[in-house]
Amino acid sequence: QAEAEKISFVEICVGDVRVASPDETEASVNLSSEVAASADMGAGASSDGSGSDGDAGAGDLATLDDVMARGHLGDATLEAEDEGWREESRSDATEFLSAGSETQATSQIIEEVVAEDETLADYLRMQLVDLSPEAGLREVCLALVGWIDEDGYLREDDTEICDSLDIAPALLEDALRLLRGLNPAGIFARNLRDCLGLQWQRLPDHDPAQHVLLDHLDLLARGKLDQLSEVCDLNKAELSRALRDLQSLNPRPAAEFTRASVGTQAPEILVRRDGDSWQVSLNDDALPRILVLERDWEEMAKRPMSDADRRFLASNVQSARWLARATQQRAITMLRVAQAVVDRQNAFLRDGQRALEPMVLREIADILDLHESTISRTVANKLIDTPAGIFALKDLFSAALSGAAGVDGSAAHNNGASAAGVKARIRALIDDETPDRIISDDMIVETLKGEGIGVARRTVAKYRESLNIPSSVIRRRANRIHGLIK
Template identity: 40%
Template sequence: MALSASLFLRQSQSLVMTPQLMQSIQLLQMTHLELVQFIAQEVEKNPLLDFQPNDEPLGAGDLPATGPEPEAASAPESTEGPDSDWYERSDGQLSDSLDANFGTAFSDDAALPKVDAPDLLGQWKSMPGGLSDGMDDYDLDDFVAARPSLRDHLLQQLPFAVTAAHDRMIALSLIDQIDETGYLRADMPELAERIGATVMDLERVLTLLQGFDPPGVFARDLGECLAIQLRQRDRLDPAMAALVKNLDLLARRDFATLKRLCGVDEEDLLDMLAEIRTLDPRPGGAFETGPTETIVADIFVRPSADGWAVELNPETLPRVLVNNAYYAEVQKHGRREEGEQAFLSECLQNANWLTRSLDQRARTIMKVASEIVRQQEAFLHHGVDHLRPLNLKTVADAIKMHESTVSRVTSNKYMLTPRGLFELKYFFSVSIGSAEGGDSHSAEAVRHRIRMLIAQESPDNILSDDDIVESLRSGGVDLARRTVAKYREAMNIPSSVQRRREKRALARSSA
């Protein structure tokens, strides 16, 4: 068979990960703050983007839709090739690939659940004691007095305890080395050399500072922190001193060795442990060191006449609009240089892409959240004991998306329910078999049962791991002893022997 060169035409389709597609995928897993920062950057560099105010929670039927492009800009020719208009193609293979790797196509509105979305913000404002119409910009936080910091609190005590100028200079240097928990984080020889003092002078001034309020401040480790507090209570006897010097044994709950080192019997050791529990291991923790960051829910879930209403929180859903009027106005003003036209076309293309991506992000979050609510309806009605086993594949198959898309959506997103605020990943749990051959149990529900069983123990009736296995089996959960031990250790719950000693100590201290 003779070899010869020939020319033929072949048509094929492929999905290419363009920068815009990668950006859309990254938008899915962004938190609220990350999304706001990203949009602010885009608005700053793109003159065709404008913020759209968010006024009310969004249901699935209220998701923002991207507006039509102006006639003058209906077909700006892109220089990027076929990748720039991938979202407008409907030739089958590309759309299927996008569904599998990113989410449902932008035009697929029929699959969205229709959810009632009342004006919750309006209801809150109209409630007695709520915000009035003229007080939307009124923030009570602007009138709250700032709490003193730990450093300010220590500086207020300094003039009464340290009078010599040299000692006060040392004291100020030591105060500057205090961390937010009240511990002294400084190398004494290095600090002494830096300020031109001796280590003996630093130790002498440090002894004075360790008498400051709050008790335990200026300690260099946990043992010294507890010792300072015990000394101020006049309770640092030799037995207590031996106990605080061997906190590693206390952490391992090696009470037999502690009794021998402290020279006390079991009853005295229990009394000492009860007193240790009353001390503060973080003496500076009561002072404000910075603003408290609260978690803002991305999804609201509330009971409704038809079951459960799922709504998107507008505060976590910043929306932008393409300023088509501005683009059309710029187009009217004569001819422009080739670079200006390319820049304007690129801005329009990026703006349209971003609005579509944000719209798709909102729809995808809504679909995933609605399916989670449908799967975990028993949890919403009855609590964590009825949390069903659930994995990413189950949700992905139900909403016809890829598992990676569901994983990105559930990352760092929170849902506010009548049961509390939960991360979306909380609702995903492995399956544990049933003892009677019925429905499987969620691992989180089983862990909750173990916690409840141990919380109901009395000092005279402590459950061993075998007892917990039997109790779970009687409740329909088939679990091995080693699995119970693994769950217990993961929840930082000590063994039955250690719990018996601790509960006796607690009972004695409360008595």
């Protein structure tokens, strides 16, 4: 009620949309997705199980992860398989339903200003407020809220996070332990199996013995139910129950919430070339405009009223003025941060994502003499429009490439490559491959080595999987199937 009364003297407009008071806003989401799964789609190895290129580590699990992470789960029935010599069983497709929950908007965090619908970030921060962790842990948790992707997963590895936030691994471990216990269940999972496991253990009357099913999602993706029952040591009834439990889980825990995307959100920051330099400005159409109705206040102040009423009105007007000033200060901070980022990433703006240089939050915080958590909140969920395209502002931050030596054996000779820049190069190499020349992870390692970037094969595989690109074995098989269809 107090928040609604505060807003009574403030007209808040985002574009031309009038924002409702916190008590008026609610949203519910009903998501429905379906997929038809083929038994042969996920097979990530050759007949001897080794794979011809040696980069089929993701295998069937990567295929199922890619399917379920988009809200799809095939309907696994308990009919016996037709085990022919080609083992080409197929599962029937069904709708995967997950119902969202009603939410209320919040305006507690000024960096988020006022949103029409409660965002996932709002919801997570409110839970952290209730838990009241100690200051250092709270700052790390708040920073990590901006790292999860649109599905609610934390895809970056611990080393990259620790380097970017300049924190110790033990502190990150404590933060993740706290964050993974928040709602919605499955949030901050590292992969599909982890996400389903976090949710499964919260189910009422769940049977821990059935969790072994999560270790064999590859068989489920291929519809090998008889084989699945055998390796999991579950009878038909137990497997049926486990599959029903599995189907009740949400592979995209963040999908219950409204989140702005590059396709629908207007970029807050605009970058344009100005001769040999870059001009950085804020997009007024994408920022909240706050107007304090001073004339209405002056007219109302002239009316007879009790001292208590006058103090109440004066207090609300002061709150409205504070909100307007705070929003203006937030815009100034956003512009300063954007300018510092653009100055640091000049090569990226000129040559594209491949030229993205290593840059962590701490660097910008030191340049602007601001706290690192302020930088983290400023860049979270912000878009920047550049001549190279529209990007999430946080994507311009990337840790330096580590864990591999340069071409001469020295870690210092990676040409200033960032992890994001190497990922962009890997994507470009795979995009340029032809059906008769599929590039393997080993070939990527050699190509990067020739460009002065020393990186281990396992790192290439990790980066490729983070880009949702299947192994060369699966890509080669897909090309063969595509050729037959054509």
